[in-house]
């Protein structure tokens with residue numbers, strides 16, 4: 442059984458990815474930060490439908506906790522699934538923080554940097570020795586790196602950094618048989634930063650070829666497929682999942 446980790450799986454896109462992975466027969470380690478009850482409910486839901494999952498606490502902004510998290514992952518994978526190696530990681534955990542450059546505060550800037558760029562870098566570094574040949578890492582980027590919107594600069598800049606990091610990870614991890622791709626969603630209906638403002642939704646509908654905002658299921662299946670073998674020759678790519686936003 443392939444064991445994969447999905448960060449930020451208590452809600453939103455991560456939760457849907459965890460479900461999609463379990464449906465495809467993967468054993469899922471679903472991480473949560475504040476949403477312990479939501480994560481527990483997800484694990485139960487997956488078990489009820491015949492899948493396998495376990496929830497672990499992780500704050501991706503706390504790099505000094507990663508070594509201990511890695512040990513927990515090892516223990517869970519071994520105890521639950523007799524697995525000594527991982528087959529995949531989805532760096533999904535994230536938060537919003539949207540304000541124009543003119544007034545954006547330094548603390549908020551640093552917080553976004555830790556969650557969206559520093560965290561995925563060092564978490565992946567920590568888990569690297571555990572990945573089997575044939576593993577797949579998916580970094581969740583964003584359409585905001587391609588299309589600029591007012592107020593999104595630091596978030597988009599760090600997502601852009603993550604997308605660049607994807608290519609470097611693919612280069613350095615290739616000899617180990619690990620592939621790394623970015624999935625870059627357009628606007629997806631979740632509670633990120635309080636949800637999508639109405640006027641933004643209207644603009645997204647107008648500027649999206651398929652004429653609507655995305656739902657978590659639009660992204661989840663793509664990510665789960667990338668973790669599987671059908672996409673085993675796709676590497677170092679940025680795959681935008683936006684219904685055709687600003688084309």
Ligand SMILES: NC(=O)c1ccc[n+]([C@@H]2O[C@H](COP(=O)([O-])OP(=O)(O)OC[C@H]3O[C@@H](n4cnc5c(N)ncnc54)[C@H](OP(=O)(O)O)[C@@H]3O)[C@@H](O)[C@H]2O)c1
Pocket residue numbers: 448449450451452453454455472473474475476477499500501502532533534535536556581582583584625626627628629630631632633634
């Ligand atoms: N929604 C969109 O339109 C959209 C578009 C493009 C990209 N994305 C990206 O997609 C990813 C998921 O976003 P979403 O829309 O699903 O957001 P969401 O519904 O707000 O869920 C965010 C998830 O990330 C977790 N999280 C937040 N900060 C964390 C931290 N410091 N450490 C660990 N976990 C943390 C949350 O955990 P707890 O709730 O347990 O604290 C939650 O599970 C993010 O990387 C986001 O940037 C979203």
